[in-house]
Amino acid sequence: MRQAIYRLFWAWDFDKEEKWLNEMAARGLSLVAVGFAKYTFEESLPGEYNIRLELLENLPSHPESQNYLRFLEETGVEYLGSITRWAYFRKKTQDGEFNLFSDNTSRIKHLNRMLVYFAIIALSCIVAAISNFTSYFGSGYLANLVVGIVSLCLGVFIGFGYFHIDKKKRRYKKEQVLFE
Amino acid sequence: MNNSVPALTEAVYYILLSLLEPLHGYGIMQNVETLSKERVRLAAGTLYGAISTMLEKGWIRALPGQKDSRRKEYVITESGRKVLTGEIMRLQELITNGKNALGGLSK
Numbered sequence: 001m002r003q004a005i006y007r008l009f010w011a012w013d014f015d016k017e018e019k020w021l022n023e024m025a026a027r028g029l030s031l032v033a034v035g036f037a038k039y040t041f042e043e044s045l046p047g048e049y050n051i052r053l054e055l056l057e058n059l060p061s062h063p064e065s066q067n068y069l070r071f072l073e074e075t076g077v078e079y080l081g082s083i084t085r086w087a088y089f090r091k092k093t094q095d096g097e098f099n100l101f102s103d104n105t106s107r108i109k110h111l112n113r114m115l116v117y118f119a120i121i122a123l124s125c126i127v128a129a130i131s132n133f134t135s136y137f138g139s140g141y142l143a144n145l146v147v148g149i150v151s152l153c154l155g156v157f158i159g160f161g162y163f164h165i166d167k168k169k170r171r172y173k174k175e176q177v178l179f180e
Numbered sequence: 181m182n183n184s185v186p187a188l189t190e191a192v193y194y195i196l197l198s199l200l201e202p203l204h205g206y207g208i209m210q211n212v213e214t215l216s217k218e219r220v221r222l223a224a225g226t227l228y229g230a231i232s233t234m235l236e237k238g239w240i241r242a243l244p245g246q247k248d249s250r251r252k253e254y255v256i257t258e259s260g261r262k263v264l265t266g267e268i269m270r271l272q273e274l275i276t277n278g279k280n281a282l283g284g285l286s287k
Contacts, residue, residue: 072224074251075224101223102221105189
């Protein structure tokens, strides 16, 4: 039986999201599909699956991503779906340990991808805010002021996510001085 | 010995070793696990990234696909072999120096 659960995670808390999805899987509810803040689960054996998340380099429809998804499939990984470039995967526990990255170099590369992603969104929000404020001071339309404030808040908020990921990256970098 | 390639990562080293014979991605993962007695478990994303970079560098190449197989096979190239040989020499140096420095440790 399928069951949908609505829950919102901030993209930079992807590890919390992953942890929650794995807790669900451990209890016998495995993720099968994703939508915006919507998770569809299916009954499975407790602990039958492990779940992983990745921000892909390109949209899932891109040929490069298609190659990657096929490659993962060969290793027993099932692609469940994605929201923009955030992809969700599962693998049967009996088919072996499931990690997408096994060294710090590739973990840092993944985080760098996220940093670019958040930086672009945050900067677009701030540009939108500035242009709306400029219009507001020119024309006095209240709508411009409101949109400007909302964009600014969003930009600052996503900027916070950027620094959150950057902190994580610095932790790995520090380790890299000593270990691979 | 002059070798311009810096130290390889463990993943890259073991992938190159595995590709002395043609193998597909999953085969590489299994081979690395066997070689290292299950100490090194390559994750699929890490492996994919390493393969892409090594293809770009020309250390490995993809074999033309067989008709009935969707799996792509890879094999080491001449320049990949050079990198691998250089790395083995580098590792040899590390081991020799370590053993000499620690002296009596060997037994």
